[in-house]
Amino acid sequence: MKVICGATICDGSGGPLRQGEVVLDGDVIAEIVAPGYCATADAEVIDGAGMLLAPGFIDAHAHSETKMLQHPENRTKLLQGVTTEVNGNCGSSPSCVPHDDGDFRWQSLAGYAALLDSLRPGLNSMTLCGHNSVRAAVMGNDQRAPTAAEMAKMKALLAAALADGAAGFSTGLIYFPGKFSSVVELIELASLLKGTSKVYATHMRSEGDDLEAALAEALAIASSAACRLQLSHLKTNSERNWHKLPAVLARIEAARAAGMEVFADRYPYVYSCTNLRQALPAPYDLMPGIQQYLRDSAEHQAEVVAALSRSQRDVAATILMESALRGRTLGDVATERGISVGQLCMELIMAAPGQHAAFLGMSETNMREILRQPWVCAGSDNVSLQLDDANDFGHPRAVGTFPVFFHMVAEALGPAEAVRKMTSLPAAVFNIPRRGLIKPGYVADLVLFSPEHYASHADYAGNNQAPEGVQMVMVAGKTAWDARRPDDVGRHGHFIPIPAR
Ligand SMILES: [Zn+2]
Structure with missing residues (x-):
């Protein structure tokens, strides 16, 4: 048995937050009890003080x-x-x-x-x-x-x-x-x-x-x-x-x-x-062989550059997500190179139509x-x-x-x-x-986090550092991640087959 105590319970139902202790039996949630239980329980105690406990x-x-x-x-x-x-x-x-x-x-x-x-x-x-x-x-x-x-x-x-x-x-x-x-x-x-x-x-x-x-x-x-x-x-x-x-x-x-x-x-x-090629308007958007089409002739290239002016996307504001140009807009790179945005976009699609971009x-x-x-x-x-x-x-x-x-x-x-x-x-x-709620009989997939510190600092320029504010994650009642031992990941997940009804 394990018991998580001291946390505010946010049970996933949308109902009010409450104080309480959550008792786990193996991989399931056994019961939710009033504060004070863990002081007397013969169980492993997990301290959730100051945290929100959610599914x-x-x-x-x-x-x-x-x-x-x-x-x-x-x-x-x-x-x-x-x-x-x-x-x-x-x-x-x-x-x-x-x-x-x-x-x-x-x-x-x-x-x-x-x-x-x-x-x-x-x-x-x-x-x-x-x-x-x-x-x-x-x-x-x-x-x-x-x-x-x-x-x-x-x-x-x-x-x-x-x-x-x-x-x-x-x-x-x-x-x-x-x-x-x-x-x-x-x-x-x-x-x-x-x-x-x-x-x-x-x-x-x-x-x-x-x-x-x-x-x-x-x-x-x-x-x-x-x-x-x-x-x-x-x-x-x-x-x-x-x-x-x-x-x-x-x-x-x-x-x-x-x-x-x-x-x-x-x-x-x-x-x-999505893929940079999604900047292309019709009929080029329906052309699976667009890369070869562009490589075939300078006329094709000029045609696609002209077509890009009809794009439904804001091509100049598009941020490149791959290669050495990542984090930069097509507009900025085009200005730097002294070419049009359409020309640059066409060249990048010709090089790698599937490369990712943020639109x-x-x-x-x-x-x-x-x-x-x-x-x-x-x-x-x-x-x-x-x-x-x-x-x-x-x-x-x-x-x-x-x-x-x-x-x-x-x-x-x-x-x-x-x-x-x-x-x-x-x-x-x-x-x-049996997931998505803190409820007896449900699988003990749980997260303990601090709402004030829960934050991401990721940006479009290549900063994908870890988010902050999560103290502990449990999958099926076992520790999957604990902020006190950040290098360890307990691997307790599995494939969930969904029943027909
Ligand atoms: Zn989608």
């Missing part, structure tokens, strides 16, 4: 599936207090299709899960089955509708992943090859969710100019599959679309009022982060409004990074989402509601068994 945080939107095989500790998330990651978002779930990269091999999600468990991850992982991974496995990057035989193969892969415990079906409809799919294809695939408690999670076809049509498509798919809908990183991208937020929120509220279960996740930053396009006011919605949970939209590796650099959301989200929401709605959006809300959306 371990759940990252509703992660991309760490393959990274966790190379670096199972996943310290970037653990040190924020995260104990479970929902992976496989935005249509990308390598775990759900046959895989062999020389180092790691699996045939199915069950095989991936066994492999991950054998590597003893620092925190729990679960996954959605991603449409892009399934479509690419069956029909590559083909820009066409699937044949009946291909559709049958895609359905078989999705069905197998769901049977192996995938939490639902995810799409990333701005990426290859998902952007080539029609709503008919997506409805047919999502129909496998019918009658289950699994979720359709979508990075919508547009988050800006065609946001309302994209939302209508997402609602139509979830409605015809009679399943729960999770809108990934909900936003209104590009200043000219910021005014759309009231209409978008009203549309979601109307669907909820009509009985649909609609939720969303959001990271608390106004820069997004400025979101409104701070809208972000805060979105975060306040009771159905919006925290999601980093990031892979775990290696804190001690200066070359493993990314968007500050990788290291800072949870502290920044906590403070932004707590400022508006109080700490209990902030914690609910980081715990029981995502646990309900993704149907995660």
Whole structure:
């Protein structure tokens, strides 16, 4: 038996904070008792004085599936207090299709899960089955509708992943090859969710100019599959679309009022982060061979430079995230080199179209409004990074989402509601068994943290140092991380298969 005493309990339900002691029996929470119990108990006492004790945080939107095989500790998330990651978002779930990269091999999600468990991850992982991974496995990057035989193969892969415990079906409809799919294809695939408690999670076809049509498509798919809908990183991208937020929120509220279960996740930053090639307007955005196309001729290059002036993105304000230029804007680098922003962007895409960049396009006011919605949970939209590796650099959301989200929401709605959006809300959306609450019978995934000191200092210039303020993280009743022994990570996580109901 263990007992955590002295802490203020924030149980994840959104209810009031209270004083009490939490008794653990093995990997579960046994009971919550009045202060004073630990003085008499025959148990290992964990001192939580001055701290908030919360359920371990759940990252509703992660991309760490393959990274966790190379670096199972996943310290970037653990040190924020995260104990479970929902992976496989935005249509990308390598775990759900046959895989062999020389180092790691699996045939199915069950095989991936066994492999991950054998590597003893620092925190729990679960996954959605991603449409892009399934479509690419069956029909590559083909820009066409699937044949009946291909559709049958895609359905078989999705069905197998769901049977192996995938939490639902995810799409990333701005990426290859998902952007080539029609709503008919997506409805047919999502129909496998019918009658289950699994979720359709979508990075919508547009988050800006065609946001309302994209939302209508997402609602139509979830409605015809009679399943729960999770809108990934909900936003209104590009200043000219910021005014759309009231209409978008009203549309979601109307669907909820009509009985649909609609939720969303959001990271608390106004820069997004994706491939630099996403700066390209049509028709170049649909060109899988863009790198070769640019290398082919100077005319092609000039054409793309001209096209970049029609980009929906603020190209000059875009921050480069890789190479020696990381942390700098395209505008600054272009000025320094005496070339146009379009020319520089084209050259960088020609060198490496998949390199990551941070795009400025979101409104701070809208972000805060979105975060306040009771159905919006925290999601980093990031892979775990290696804190001690200066070359493993990314968007500050990788290291800072949870502290920044906590403070932004707590400022508006109080700490209990902030914690609910980081715990029981995502646990309900993704149907995660016995997690997200401090409640007898629930798994003892817990975080002890100091709200005053809980902070991230990560930025866009390459500073990905560890967040502060977390004193202790427990996974299944065992110490996963303790600030007094910061170099040790106890690896007690595992793959969580999600039941159908
Ligand atoms: Zn996404």
